[in-house]
Amino acid sequence: MAAEKKIAVTSYTRMIDSIKERGKKLLIFVRDFDSEKLDRSLLEDKQESVEEMRSLFHETEVKLYGVIKEDEVSAFQQTNEEVEDLLDEIRHLVRQRLREIDPPKPVSEQVKVSSSHQAHPKLPDIPLPHFSGIPEDWHLFKDTFNALIKRREGLADSEKLFYLRAAIQDGKARFIQSAEDTFVSLWKALRHEYENKRVLVEKHIAQLFHLEPIASESGSDLRTLINEVSQSLRALANMNLKVEPLSEQFMIYLVCSRLDPGTRKDFELQLTNNALPSWEKLFEYLQSRCRCLESIENEAKDKSAPRGKTTPQERSAPRQSKAFPIQTAPSRSRSSNSNVKCFVCKGAHYLNKCGQFLALSASDRSAKIKELGLCLNCFSNKHYLRECRSSSCRTCGGRHHTLTNTITEHVVIELCRWV
DSSP: OHHHHHHHHHHHHHHHHHHHHHHHHHHHHHHTOOTTTSOHHHHHHHHHHHHHHHHHHHHHHHHHHHHSOGGGHHHHHHHHHHHHHHHHHHHHHHHHHHHHHSOOOOHHHHHHHHHHHHHSOOOOOOOOOOOOSOGGGHHHHHHHHIIIIITOTTOOHHHHHHHHHHHHTTSGGGGOOOSSSSHHHHHHHHHHHHOOHHHHHHHHHHHHHTOOOOOSOOHHHHHHHHHHHHHHHHHHHHTTOOOOHHHHHHHHHHHHTTSOHHHHHHHHHTOOSSSOOOHHHHHHHHHHHHHHHHHHHHHHHHHTSOOSSOOHHHHHSOOOOOSOOOSSOOSSOOSOOTTOOOTTTOOSSOGGGOHHHHTSOHHHHHHHHHHHTOOTTTOOSSSOGGGOOSOOOTTTOOSSOGGGOHHHHHHHHHHHHHO
16 A cells, blocks of 8 residues: 555656646746747747646645645645746736737726727627638638637636637537537647648648649639639748748749740740749739739720620620530639539539548549549549540549549648658
């Protein structure tokens, strides 16, 4: 019995010593925290860590005092009091830093705000943000929820937990389980699940590799290409992955390979020497080129508008295409179509734009296409592979869609590891 008691006491004292060492490191971090260089959310994470450490310390302290005799308490009391004082100091310092970043308004300003609310009409209520469970949407949801709920003073932990559950009840995130039935525990579980940097980076790089090439000069197609590239680069930049010199040349080559021949030729003519072009130069050129093409296209539409006795409804009605309708992703059609229905998620988009489909590996995509009975080359439901007249894989030239090419998948994975 004495041996078991000794083992238990040793285990508990080691746990308390470990909490003490973690607390010392955390105290140094909070003291040196630079609000101009670091994000507020990082400090909020440390605040959650302090509360977890306090909870663990009190739990361990109770267990320790439960196995030792009353006359032995004094031998451990000093250390335990030092740990508790240390954790209290960290918690106080974290709160102080947070107030420095976002100081409370003085009473005079609150009175001014109150009077201004009376002078101006009430704005519409901001709806509670909802998270669908798609990893790419997590950061936007996190920032919005932090601003509206998590950082709001006066809300109890139980109220925040209620709002968080309501925000995730319609998505896959509602199945995430937490260690405790508290807001802090559920929020931590969600962050652990969706802040998987490696997976998010792979998804955004895959989107860049799957940009559709532009067959001919088109302002709308070029605008879509610019927006898709900007969206992926912005998401990668939020994860501290900037466009560096080597990756910059990768991006220039990748984007230029998707441009129509006329646009690419015009950009090449602007390069007057053998120096490597910069991504900033290419992006500025694409923006200027896009505005030019959109202006020309708008003028052409105005000139081709029907003349004569037509009703306003007839003038605004879109022209009907004479092409044979196929429910698939054409080689260059980027325009939205309310009649399109995805074969996988039933959404109003083509299959090659489906988030669920793109989240699969190349081999799983191929298996899904076979399961749905679609053409392996163009994803059409109107014919089979032997009857397909669409172009073949842009990577290997095989008779299958580029999205089902395993070579592209391996290149993306290796590039993610290299970055």
